[in-house]
Amino acid sequence: MNQPAGRPHAASQSLPEPSRTPSEGLHCSHFMYRFRRDVLAGLSARRLRDGMRQFLAAVDPAEATRPEKLQRYIISGHKADFALMMMDADPLKIDAVHQAVVSGPLGAAVEATWSFVSMSEISEYVPSVPQYREKLIREGNAPDSPELAAKVAAYERRLPMMNQQRLSPDIPDWPAACFYPMNKSRVPGANWFMESSSLRQTLMAEHAQSGMAFAGRVSQLITVGVGLDDWEWMVTLWGRNPEHLKEIVYRMRFDQASAKYGEFGPFYVGYSATGEEILDHCRINV
Amino acid sequence: MNQPAGRPHAASQSLPEPSRTPSEGLHCSHFMYRFRRDVLAGLSARRLRDGMRQFLAAVDPAEATRPEKLQRYIISGHKADFALMMMDADPLKIDAVHQAVVSGPLGAAVEATWSFVSMSEISEYVPSVPQYREKLIREGNAPDSPELAAKVAAYERRLPMMNQQRLSPDIPDWPAACFYPMNKSRVPGANWFMESSSLRQTLMAEHAQSGMAFAGRVSQLITVGVGLDDWEWMVTLWGRNPEHLKEIVYRMRFDQASAKYGEFGPFYVGYSATGEEILDHCRINV
Amino acid sequence: MNQPAGRPHAASQSLPEPSRTPSEGLHCSHFMYRFRRDVLAGLSARRLRDGMRQFLAAVDPAEATRPEKLQRYIISGHKADFALMMMDADPLKIDAVHQAVVSGPLGAAVEATWSFVSMSEISEYVPSVPQYREKLIREGNAPDSPELAAKVAAYERRLPMMNQQRLSPDIPDWPAACFYPMNKSRVPGANWFMESSSLRQTLMAEHAQSGMAFAGRVSQLITVGVGLDDWEWMVTLWGRNPEHLKEIVYRMRFDQASAKYGEFGPFYVGYSATGEEILDHCRINV
Amino acid sequence: MNQPAGRPHAASQSLPEPSRTPSEGLHCSHFMYRFRRDVLAGLSARRLRDGMRQFLAAVDPAEATRPEKLQRYIISGHKADFALMMMDADPLKIDAVHQAVVSGPLGAAVEATWSFVSMSEISEYVPSVPQYREKLIREGNAPDSPELAAKVAAYERRLPMMNQQRLSPDIPDWPAACFYPMNKSRVPGANWFMESSSLRQTLMAEHAQSGMAFAGRVSQLITVGVGLDDWEWMVTLWGRNPEHLKEIVYRMRFDQASAKYGEFGPFYVGYSATGEEILDHCRINV
Amino acid sequence: MNQPAGRPHAASQSLPEPSRTPSEGLHCSHFMYRFRRDVLAGLSARRLRDGMRQFLAAVDPAEATRPEKLQRYIISGHKADFALMMMDADPLKIDAVHQAVVSGPLGAAVEATWSFVSMSEISEYVPSVPQYREKLIREGNAPDSPELAAKVAAYERRLPMMNQQRLSPDIPDWPAACFYPMNKSRVPGANWFMESSSLRQTLMAEHAQSGMAFAGRVSQLITVGVGLDDWEWMVTLWGRNPEHLKEIVYRMRFDQASAKYGEFGPFYVGYSATGEEILDHCRINV
Incomplete structure (x- = not known):
């Protein structure tokens, strides 16, 4: 093992004060x-x-x-x-x-x-405004069309609220919730961390699409456990009805991001x- | 992780009231x-x-x-x-x-x-009446024959009772039962959730056929744990005699749906x- | 999951009375x-x-x-x-x-x-008298020879006692015994339940041959846990001396039936x- | 198993006195x-x-x-x-x-x-001064240039301090730390211990590079558990802020040394x- | 499962008395x-x-x-x-x-x-005197040379002591020891028990060679758990210094016998x- 020993005494002019409070997120x-x-x-x-x-x-x-x-x-x-x-x-x-x-x-x-x-945190897979614009163009929107401009502008208005929801969510007043941790697999033949960034972006976008079908019935929060606990991510799902929790998880299991790469820990359902x-x-x- | 943050405040006109009671099933x-x-x-x-x-x-x-x-x-x-x-x-x-x-x-x-x-729940693998009709035609029944029409009509009459049995089963008055949870595997080379819907339908139909040989000796209930507990399904088998429980599980283990894709949790047998x-x-x- | 819901109310004319007592075995x-x-x-x-x-x-x-x-x-x-x-x-x-x-x-x-x-139970891999006869012919015995007839007759005489030993064994008066459960693997590349019946028969016959070398030193009982407990089989070995238990298990581990397909649970040795x-x-x- | 039985009575002229104190490290x-x-x-x-x-x-x-x-x-x-x-x-x-x-x-x-x-201990992957010089030449530095000589001299001056940090680290006065053990995998298709020494050197050098980006924010210690405990290495990371611990571990997970070969045990984060x-x-x- | 039921009543003329004491070893x-x-x-x-x-x-x-x-x-x-x-x-x-x-x-x-x-026990991988002689010849010793004869004679003198050390070891008066169980893997692609005897002999001889480099610093005992406990072998290493335990296990992990086929259980180090x-x-x- 030869990872750098770090340099605790390095020039700290640009370094933040030591703190337990993250610069972003909770x-x-x-x-x-x-x-x-x-x-x-x-x-x-x-x-x-x-x-x-x-x-x-x-x-x-x-x-x-x-x-x-x-x-x-x-x-x-x-x-x-x-x-x-x-x-x-x-x-x-x-x-x-x-x-x-x-x-x-x-x-x-x-x-x-x-x-x-x-x-x-704000996931690396959340498209920036320019990334979102490029995606729309790839999907067939004309680069100079007013429709494209309108969609991009709407995304730009929506993004801060969406990011805020990721960092510090408004929790819906619904009766049911489920909780489970997950990893992305690294076995030979299905190694998420060896895939290209663009493939990972595509798969996560598809996965997000699946989730959107449950808008109004399921709200979710993904938090990061990497370096902090035994799984890479923690999923919290709030459901208008417990059946929606079962349905969204079953539906998403067929997304390649889950089907091929997802590894799941214990599931808990509560009220x-x-x-x-x-x-x-x-x-x-x- | 970039799954949608949900939209708890989305227009809820068509959304059901928040509830712990599922719209179907128990x-x-x-x-x-x-x-x-x-x-x-x-x-x-x-x-x-x-x-x-x-x-x-x-x-x-x-x-x-x-x-x-x-x-x-x-x-x-x-x-x-x-x-x-x-x-x-x-x-x-x-x-x-x-x-x-x-x-x-x-x-x-x-x-x-x-x-x-x-x-x-009613499994996605239960054929609808039209699906059942198509299956019979694929198996050689003439599309316009009265035999086909009779079989379809019989299935149509039987289906609501079968579905009711799946949602809220009549439990037979037999001495033995066994209980075990299971997953469908997602390992490279045997990934159920990456298979086509038609292959999965075929394998599940074969699997159902195996079970039918035990009619009158074994009654079963499959419930869904996806999103709720650590395995995807829970199997409850009621047996006229404990030897039938051993026999049906052994017999079904050779079905491709189990042999290749089944992962089994703890088994319990009781009286x-x-x-x-x-x-x-x-x-x-x- | 679409396995048959069973038909608890099916015509039961030919069905046995509900019971905890198996029709064969203990x-x-x-x-x-x-x-x-x-x-x-x-x-x-x-x-x-x-x-x-x-x-x-x-x-x-x-x-x-x-x-x-x-x-x-x-x-x-x-x-x-x-x-x-x-x-x-x-x-x-x-x-x-x-x-x-x-x-x-x-x-x-x-x-x-x-x-x-x-x-x-009596394993599906115990040859019937006709199967045994065919096996001897495949091994070179002339179909009409008196030798073949004698061997078959001897097997026919021996078989009921051997089966009785499988169902309700005479337990030898020896000091040592070991106990362990096992599965046949279903991993891609070594899936016992996807192999042909004839290959499984051949491998089990070879495996039986290995065991015969320990006659008089080791006696064994294989019972079935499928559907009843967490492993498919339970192995009980009685040994004239504990060293024979170590030797037979080591020797058999090189048989393809074990080497490639065997998965073993906890081992216990006792006196x-x-x-x-x-x-x-x-x-x-x- | 045929490993040498050792020779406790071998000529011990050049052998150290029996001791619990290692000749190097703690x-x-x-x-x-x-x-x-x-x-x-x-x-x-x-x-x-x-x-x-x-x-x-x-x-x-x-x-x-x-x-x-x-x-x-x-x-x-x-x-x-x-x-x-x-x-x-x-x-x-x-x-x-x-x-x-x-x-x-x-x-x-x-x-x-x-x-x-x-x-x-000092890892086998820490380049010696000649190895470091060769690496710089491979990276394009002219063998006789004063720049090369200066870099090599700097490394030579820095190395003893770096090694001392590995053997007995100065621990920074930061609030957060995380701890986790790890193995290098030996599964077919990703067997670290079957790779050539030069590939392992290259991958570890890349991995070290990733870590250097966190200088001033993360300090680390890698200790060896091989032969002593259930994992091969133990990682201790000290962080100026807990978010840096999450970030460095996530960032490094994409390095081939981790993505393909890393197996991780339980993670603990503390203050x-x-x-x-x-x-x-x-x-x-x- | 069709392994022989044993024949507890077989002619026992040549069979040893039932006993808990092994005929060889402890x-x-x-x-x-x-x-x-x-x-x-x-x-x-x-x-x-x-x-x-x-x-x-x-x-x-x-x-x-x-x-x-x-x-x-x-x-x-x-x-x-x-x-x-x-x-x-x-x-x-x-x-x-x-x-x-x-x-x-x-x-x-x-x-x-x-x-x-x-x-x-005495491992099957300990060469007999003729096997040792053949190995020397394969390594280039002239079949009729006095050197060969001398080496073979020395081995013949040493072998009983070496075997005695395997059966009932002299334990060195050193401060440190470590203990761990191990298996040889049987996964597809790295199945020790499916390899030829000659490959296993070669790999074990290489492995023994690695160990010899630690003579005087590490003494070892390999005992057999097959059929008796949950792992196939138990390794006991005595070390002149705990650092030698770490070093020998790390060094040996690169031997193909360990790197490809070794599976290790819990490690304990003690004084x-x-x-x-x-x-x-x-x-x-x-």
């Missing part, structure tokens, strides 16, 4: 939790009551300690009872919520069964809930 | 459980008696909280002591039964060792039981 | 167990004494509840302390012994670390023991 | 830890206070027992709460810190969830912290 | 252990003192119960705190030491985290220690 973490019923059974009524109060404060924190985004879900199946999804400029503000959930009298009965650490609803559903009560 | 969950004998050993006789009563109520719930389908099984081997298989329009009604099982005095001694979250029979078999008593 | 389960020393340390002398008595009764049950075959082994290494191997027509009779082992005062200190659920010897070896005493 | 270990909240909940205030004091002493040991390098991090996500990274000539001095962390009243509530054992900050963040307090 | 087990600090914390001073005494007796047993070889190591990293490596003609004598370690007051706080069960040193290092004291 830190993002997904946490899956299960209640340990054997530990719960040993709590006195008083400790349980205190624990429930602290739990509700932990999953719905006060302004000062509240991450920029914080979503709560009841999770189906045995892999988790509930989930938190959080985004903030400071990763430790996010992790502090996790620490609060596993602390206190109820925390001893909360087991984190899975998590994923990632960051939001938006308040802290009280989580406790109630899980029958945590005094 | 949610379906399989749960595998094991009793923790170390925890059981610490329960007082009184708590054990209370726990048994609550357990029996949990696995045989009253009308109001009872999912549309609820089956109970004793499971062979060490991976689980018992299983629940449930279907309902509301996923949280299903999960509420699970929460009831792991709650209460006995719940602390119940460990969920595996589960699978899926939904029932239909009441709550009392589960407790009795597992020697949970005061 | 259910077979292997259980691996480890004593939990932390739990043992907390047992009072009285509970330990009661637990030991119940343990001895569980692994050596009375006539009425005793499965047709029941073998006990001390297991080497840390994966298990002891094992049970059982066969019976009723799977719940087998599982009842397991439930007895993990119940009672000592049961809380017994952890089942692995198991395998299978059934005995025949009574319940008392298991407790004594594991230093469970008052 | 032992290096990474430890990931999680607090067990169920155990913590059972500690009395007094034991917790004692435990916290011992914990702080363990992660910030006195001169005599302090390894040459000792770094502490808060880890994001559920896989660990905190991490230690240590280097020393004596491996048992490193392991003694680990033993101190898991001992004492708080140690019972500390679970080591992952670790990696490695050693620092530099004192012992007090770790306890505070994890809400361990009386 | 049983060999490696055990990795970790102290459970949560259990330790609950032991009274008296039980801890008793437990320490019993632990020291268990890892340094009296003559009558002491296996022929018994080595103790402190293990680096979190996967184990200490290890035992034992060899004996009777496998239950080895397992009895393991049972003693996990029994008694301290045993409840000892968790076996890994083990490997194997047997020593020779007495029972007292293990307790002291792990801070087990009253």
Whole structure:
């Protein structure tokens, strides 16, 4: 292994100040939790009551300690009872919520069964305005036509909002969501990272097209885990109905970007809930 | 990753109301459980008696909280002591039964060792009436013959019942059942999702043919886990005799759809039981 | 997925009665167990004494509840302390012994670390009498020779005993045994289930030949896990000396049936023991 | 297996004294830890206070027992709460810190969830001065030019410092770090260890080039786990900002050395912290 | 599956008596252990003192119960705190030491985290004297030369000692050791068991050559796990210095026998220690 040892003492005139806050985008973490019923059974009524109060404060924190985004879900199946999804400029503000959930009298009965650490970013596959114009021309639009100009102008107006949605999404008020991490494969014969940039651009554009068919029924966020956690990307899908989650993932599996190159980790499906609803559903009560 | 960010604010005139209830089919969950004998050993006789009563109520719930389908099984081997298989329009009604099982005095001694979250649906591989007609013609039936017309008419009459069976099955009163999840492979050289639709149709029709040989001995349900859990499909087989479960799975393994493309998860075999029979078999008593 | 939904209501005139008892062969389960020393340390002398008595009764049950075959082994290494191997027509009779082992005062200190659920059967690769005759002719025996007739007659006499040994084996009184599950691979380039029946017959016959060299030193039983547990087959080898187990498995690994197509699960080696010897070896005493 | 049995009694005139101290480089270990909240909940205030004091002493040991390098991090996500990274000539001095962390009243509530054992070394891919000179000539520098001589002289001056950085790095005072182990693949079609030395040299030089683009933002250390732990190398990256860690790993994934041959283990991202900050963040307090 | 059912009742005139003792070689087990600090914390001073005494007796047993070889190591990293490596003609004598370690007051706080069960043997790849003579001739030695005769005679004198070292090794008095299991791969394109015997002989001879370069610095033992445990071979390397362990494994990874066909399990590195040193290092004291 002969990668550069770096130069910590290099001229730092143009270097940013050391910081945990990214220059663009937010830190993002997904946490899956299960209640340990054997530990719960040993709590006195008083400790349980205190624990429930602290739990509700932990999953719905006060302004000062509240991450920029914080979503709560009841999770189906045995892999988790509930989930938190959080985004903030400071990763430790996010992790502090996790620490609060596993602390206190109820925390001893909360087991984190899975998590994923990632960051939001604007993907390299989002076309710039000139790239978008070239794409339209390749698709048959006349270079000097007013139609082309109008489309490009519309894209230019839309792009900042779309990018903002990628960096810090507006989360729809829908009941269902699913979460899963993924890699692009690097096996001989299907190695995404050995493909040309243009092929990757084409495949990702096709993939985006598939997703557009679900506008209004599915909203999605792709965050990056490369260098931070065990998979390269984390996918969060919000669904107007859980059936749309099943449908979009099945439909996209036939896109070459997924069919040939996609490797998928664990899937979790959940339903938006308040802290009280989580406790109630899980029958945590005094 | 450049999939569309969705458009939560898109014109929603034609969009359904947000809901957890699918427009077609049911949610379906399989749960595998094991009793923790170390925890059981610490329960007082009184708590054990209370726990048994609550357990029996949990696995045989009253009308109001009872999912549309609820089956109970004793499971062979060490991976689980018992299983629940449930279907309902509301996923949280299903999960509420699970929460009831792991709650209460006995719940602390119940460990969920595996589960699978899926939904029932009508597969894309079920031929429509016109597709069925074309298939018969390809197989040599004369286009204008009364025989063809009769077969098509029969299929047309049978189809709604078959589809209903797929969405909300009548479960036979047989002693044995087995459960396993599966994927279609996407490895270079055997990538199901890169094959043409017609090849996939052909292979699935052959596969269906294999299954028909077991009519009256095996009944099956395929539910979809794509986007919801770690495998793409969940297979539930009910058997008149456990040997039929072994035979059908072995026989089908030689079908190209399985031999070349099938990837299988954990298998569980169990025997239909009441709550009392589960407790009795597992020697949970005061 | 479009496999037939079955027809639970099909004409059942020729169908057998629903049953857990196979029409041929026996259910077979292997259980691996480890004593939990932390739990043992907390047992009072009285509970330990009661637990030991119940343990001895569980692994050596009375006539009425005793499965047709029941073998006990001390297991080497840390994966298990002891094992049970059982066969019976009723799977719940087998599982009842397991439930007895993990119940009672000592049961809380017994952890089942692995198991395998299978059934005995006559393999499709056992030649019928006519197949055997044809094989001898292919090998050069003259069709009308008295030698051929004698060999065929001998096979015909031997076959029922051999098949009985496959369905319900006589277990030799030898000290050592090993246990492991296996699959036949389905990877591109080595897909057993895509090979022709005749190639599979040939490879299995060669494989059988390798095994015959160990007659008198190794006895074996192959049971089927397809549809019942996570591997397709379970192999049980009894050895006159543990070195024969190592030798036969090494020798057979070069057979094409294993070298190219075999996939192997966990291996366990053990030594025949009574319940008392298991407790004594594991230093469970008052 | 026929590897030489070694010759412990061979003439040892030229052999070094037996020792745990390498002739060059340092032992290096990474430890990931999680607090067990169920155990913590059972500690009395007094034991917790004692435990916290011992914990702080363990992660910030006195001169005599302090390894040459000792770094502490808060880890994001559920896989660990905190991490230690240590280097020393004596491996048992490193392991003694680990033993101190898991001992004492708080140690019972500390679970080591992952670790990696490695050693620092000068990679075979670091060009020697003559190799560096030849490389410059291949790149077009005139063999007798003063420019070439100057570059070679500069490299010669820089090399000892660079090597020292590889053996015993100066660790930058930056907030973020990530850790992950890796292998070079040996699958048919992408077998690093079957490639020629010159191809491997070329690919590693390209890879080094990618890393240099991050000088001042990322500093790295590659240590060797071959023969010592489950992966061949351990990568430690220190980042001025966590976004640089994500960026360098993503950027390098397209280098052939990674894209084709890299296999990656678990990733951990953390933030530099004192012992007090770790306890505070994890809400361990009386 | 159609492997022979064995013939337990075959004429046994030439068969050895049933026995656990191999006719050649020794049983060999490696055990990795970790102290459970949560259990330790609950032991009274008296039980801890008793437990320490019993632990020291268990890892340094009296003559009558002491296996022929018994080595103790402190293990680096979190996967184990200490290890035992034992060899004996009777496998239950080895397992009895393991049972003693996990029994008694301290045993409840000892968790076996890994083990490997194997047997020593003389590999099929050790050349016989005639094979060695032929090899020398192939390498250019004149068939009738006194040099050849001398080399062959030397090999003939050395061979019994070398074989004895393989069956029951003299273990060098060096500080470091590493342990790992391995398989030979059977994937399409790199299937060791499908290669010709002569290619395997050649590759193993090359591999042996690599090892000889480390004579005096590394001593090794290869034992066989085929049929006994989850990997085919177990490698034990003793090193004069831990850096030699890293170097030999790295060097050998480029041999075709490893590069193309080797599959490696978990690696453990440790340092020779007495029972007292293990307790002291792990801070087990009253």
